[in-house]
Amino acid sequence: MRWQGFDAEPPLLAQGTPGEGLLAAAAMLLLVVALTVLQYGALRERLREELLTQAEIVGRTVNAAVLFDSEADAREILASLSGSPLVESARLFRADRTSLAAYRRATPAPHWWARHAGTEEVEHTIVANGMAIGRLQMSAERTGVWTALFKFAGGALSVMLVALALAAVVSRRMRAKVRESEARTRFLATHDALTGLPNRSTFQTLMHHAKGHWDRHARTDALLFVDLDNFKQINDRMGHAAGDAVLRQVAVRLRASVREGDVVARLAGDEFALLLESINANVATRVAAELVRTLPQPMQVEGNELRVSVSVGVALLPADARTPEEAMRCADAAMYQAKRTGKDGYHFYSSQLGDEMKARLTLETDLRAGIPRCEISLAYQPIFDGQGRLVSFEALSRWHRPGIGPVSPAEFIPVAESSELIVPLGLSVLRRLRADLDAWQHAGLEVPPVALNLSSRQFRRDAHRQGYLDALRELSLGPATVEFELTESNVFEDMDSPHSVVVALQSLGYPLAIDDFGTGYSSLGYLRRMRCRKLKIDRLFIKGVSGSEEASMLVQSMIDVAHALQMVVVAEGIETERDHAHLRALGCDYYQGFGLARPLTPEDAAALMRRQALGEYASIAAAAPAEPAHRQQT
Ligand code: C2E
Ligand code: MG
Ligand code: MG
DSSP states (O other), X not given: OGGGGGGGSOOSSOOOOHHHHHHHHHHHHHHHHHHHHHHHHHHHHHHHHHHHHHHHHHHHHHHHHHXXXXXXXHHHHHHGGGGOSXXXXXXXXXXXXXXXXXXXXXXXXXXXXXXXXXXEEEEEEEEETTEEEEEEEEEEESHHHHHHHHHHHHHHHHHHHHHHHHHHHHHHHHHHHHHHHHHHHHHHHHBOTTTOSBOHHHHHHHHHHHHHHHHHHOOOEEEEEEEETTHHHHHHHHOXXXXXXXXXXXXXXXXXXXXXXXXXXXXXXXXXXXXXXXXXXXXXHHHHHHHHHHTTSOEEETTEEEOOOEEEEEEEETTTOSSHHHHHHHHHHHHHHHHHTTSSEEEEOOHHHHHHHHHHHHHHHHHXXXXXXXXXXXXEEEEXXXXXXXXXXXXXXXXXXXXXXXXXXXXXXXXXXXXXXXXXXXHHHHHHHHHHXXXXXXXXXXXXXXXXXXXXXXXSSHHHHHHHHHHHHHTTOOTTTEEEEEEHHHHHHHHTSTTOHHHHHHHTTOOEEEEEETSSOOOHHHHHHHOOSEEEEOHHHHTTGGGOHHHHHHHHHHHHHHHHTTOEEEEOOOOSHHHHHHHHHHTOOEEOSTTTOOOBOHHHHHHHHHHHHTTOOOOGGGOOOOSOOOOOOO
């Protein structure tokens, strides 16, 4: 597959050219030549100075012989020059320029090169009583100069060669290092540092390459999205190092489960993608089934044995999608379908799923338009104590979708959460609550606290969190008026964030409740850390509790834990008198459910408050449907 080709790009800096080496050698050679020329001048100068000194000494000695014109004395003095290896010849002239005496060293025939070495000549004037009485000419061979010069040049050349060799070795090493770091930088830009797999942007590039093959060669590829199930729990419970180790092992297993030429990439967090080339639906099914079977096999992480199941979404290309972007959306939708249908499995993209995607998209568009048009209202489900006295309301969003009718929050809240619409929705709920409270208070009713459901996604950004807290203040919705409900998973997501809204709301004094307890993490550690006021046991455990010993024991232990942590226990979803009585016997504090009261319109909630003020307390027998039906979550 082409992605290996990313490494074959030419390095940016690491390539030295052969010309650079030659240039360096030429520059050094030029330097040696220049130094040698300077050295030649200096050596000749020194030879001349030595010769002049000799001439001066001889001149002083021969002074008398010249003065008295004694040729024999002059010759004898000049002959003494044979002791000087420097002087090659000397000649003494009288003042009238006639020769008085001469000397020439008797030497064996010089080497050929010495004959071409040339001679250095100096002249010294012999003075007596302030008058020039003669001249002494002296010459010396330059062979010594040349010998010294050759030695110098040889030495300099050797130093130059050694320096060049050293520079070559050092620069080769440096280039190797630069090449290595360039390769690493390129690798990090195109790959995920943790698993070494190609990253999202590389994967998208490869998808575009693949698209060419779908178009030109009618090739079928399969795109598989693989998402780990409940990975957050591993991170939360065992720490991020363990989470990283799991991701690395999953990456190795994924690579091992496909062919050499197939692409395995890490898109984000615990999301991986596989692009299987030239494949048909049967083989893609086999691969997906194999992944679901083999990936959850036990893995050793920090001395613990872990099993991580995966949900896989498959899209066949180009049958399901004609562009890489569309393909990613299809595989993603298929993967979410696998999650929705119980995780630990695979799901193929289908046109039906496509229709659902489109319906979801239309719902999102309509909701976006509906929130500012105040299409969201609130229904208030009462919560009672053991005597049927109203203790609070839970405010539940209702969307009156034009042309369709009431839509269940179970349908639109997840869409709002995944599109950030949850932020304006949350604010619109606050405004709606303020309006209903005003109407009730205006009617002179004594209103109990109202609980609002919160989603951690309302507070992903700092500005959203601040906006929500500001709105609470501006609408005078203080801790005596409202309380908040968060599901366990919401609490988990929020607690570790540096701007935890749980912490912010608690520090402002708002009572918090853990909603749907028992369906999520049910971590006692978090329960202790959170110090919430209320624990709402999910209706899953409540329905039929009176007839099930096991459910009874579970609910009893939840009540015990909550009471040990000084929490008030609310049972949700009570539908029958038997369950209600049983829960009272188990020691529940508060009760909520269709059996006692359905979610009420603000007007019906007002009527209930009036009845309560007259001492008409709730009982299952008296409960009647009050809210217009909407498609209810089951
Ligand atoms: P929840 O907070 O657990 O609310 C209780 C849900 O259970 C409500 O469904 C309520 O109508 C239903 N319920 C109450 N008693 C019974 C019963 O006896 N039997 C049955 N079968 N159901 C019962 P609803 O109103 O459809 O709300 C669903 C979920 O939507 C809520 O669950 C809550 O998590 C979420 N939600 C509702 N309004 C908002 C909102 O304004 N913001 C956020 N973030 N979430 C909201
Ligand atoms: Mg709730
Ligand atoms: Mg609930």
